[in-house]
Every structure is written in structure tokens, then in C-alpha cells.
Amino acid sequence: MNTAYRKEGNFEKPYMTMNGIAMLLLVFALFASLFVVFPAMVAHGSPVPVITVVAGIVFVLLGFFALQPNTAVVIMLFGDYLGTERKAGLRWTWPWNQRRRISVRARNHNVETLKVNDKRGNPIEIGAVVVWHVEDTAQARFDVEDFENFVRVQSESALRHTAARYNYDTGEDHEAHEMTLRGGADAVVEVLREELQARVQIAGVKVDEAKITHLAYAPEIAGAMLRRQQAEAVIAARSKIVSGAVSMVEMAIHGLSEKNVVALDDERKAAMVSNLMVVLCSDHDTQPIVNTGTLYN
Secondary structure, three states: OOOOOOOOOOOOOOOEEEEEHHHHHHHHHHHHHHHHHHHHHHHHHOOHHHHHHHHHHHHHHHEEEEOOOEEEEEEOOOOOEEEEEOOOEEOOOOOOOOOEEOOOOEEEEEEEEEEEEOOOEEEEEEEEEEEEEEEHHHHHHOOOOOHHHHHHHHHHHHHHHHOOEEOOOOOOOOOOOEOOOOHHHHHHHHHHHHHHHHHHHHHHEEEEEEEEEEEEEEEHHHHHHHHHHHHHHHHHHHHHHHHHHHEEEEEEEHHHHOOOOOOOOOHHHHHHHHHHHHHOOOOOOOOOOOOOOOOOO
């Protein structure tokens, strides 16, 4: 992670707290000592030993805190950052130290469907889900006001910017091998993840994964774009049929001439080519016509 931009002190550092079980045993020992000092207070009439023991018990009890796995506590003293404790279990620190919990578990953020314009200006709808977690608790606590809201806002902004960089789909007027939102989904989501990571890095957040959950043309142009796609599909199919028909006609004429099956002049070759092209390219079944005369009548 790039740390060149960080201000001194605004990065996570470990803070060693005490074992809470050991301090709990100390509390039990102080409670047990009351049975010793209380009779002494009655005998001598001085409450100082009892007050001292009770104050010690209260002091120790105020320093306890518990940590679950994948949870961290930021420790501060009068606004100064001391460090972060990540060790799970019962822990103890000085009672005057401030403690702020931050979860470092993986979280999901669902970016609601947005309406944006793609590279060609066509309105589209796009949505995504982002998986992230807090990596640097000091940055998350001190470098941004609200790191959760920061991730939400930057996720939407990054998704809008990424969608505007690509066309929705390929077409006859697009460059060959051009990456599109629909055709290059895996590459696009990686670009989205990298851009979002660059935006939220200042908040100490690591983006684990980003996936597009919804991608479609906006309703106002969906019908027109569907017809366009159908027309492009028909044109592509027709081009393939014509290309195949030309090859078959060429093979037929070459075979007839090579094997001397029949001698055809240019006019009859043209008629044969016309008939074969109609048969091969027609959408409907052809109706054969039997010629009972000569080749020329």
C-alpha cells in the first residue's frame, strides 16, 4: 500500500494491552483482601484501608474491554493516537485511555442501479456490489469523517466514471476488439476495483472484489437498441449465407467445366449463377421447374 501521502501518526501501529484474565484474577484478590482489611478497620477505627482496596477494585474494573475476532480497538489518550489492539479476548488498558471499536470484517455494499451514459452517449442502467474491509484502522478513524459513508459515495462515483469509459456493446461502427461493458465484463470489473481502491485508499479501506449486478439499456431506448441488435444479427447472417452461396456456385461451375459435364457459354453461366444464388439465399423453399425442351428453349 502506498503510504507516501500519509501524515505522520495517521497510520496504524500496534498497542500492547494487558491480559484481561490476569487483571481479573487481581480483582478477585482485591475482593479477598477486603476480608482482611475490614476486621482491621473495625479494630482500629480507620476506613482508609477499605477505601483504598475498593478504589483499586473500581480502577481495575474500568479498564476491561472484550474483543471479538476481526474487531480492532483504537486506543487514544486525550485525543492522541496511541495504537490499535487487534488481539481477540478479554483485554485491559488504563481506564483513562479512550477506546473506539472498528470492525475489520469483510462487508458488502450494494450500489443501487444507476442511470448513466456510456462512451457513445447512450443511456444505460448499471449496478454493482463491492466487497471491502478496513485495513488501516488509524486512517479509517482519523483521515475521513465517516469511512462507511465515504465508501458508499466513492463506489457510486467510481461506477459512474467506469461505465462512461466504455461502450455498452459492440456494433458495426465500433473498433475491432474494443472492450465493452457487456463483452468485457471481467476486465471492466477489474478496472472498477482498481479505480475504487485508489479512491478509498485514503480511508484505510481495501477493496476485495467488485462485481456488476445489473447492466441494461435504459427503458427509453431499450426497444430501439433491441431492433438495432436484431438488424445487425440479420445482416451478419445474410453476409454469411451469401459468402457460402458464392463459394458453392464457384465450386459447381468449376466442377462442371473441369469434368466436361456440359459446356456453358457466358449467358448460360450467368443464368445458372442467378438460379443457384436464388435457391441458396432464399428464405423460402424453392419450387423446381422441369425444362422439357432444349437447353436454349
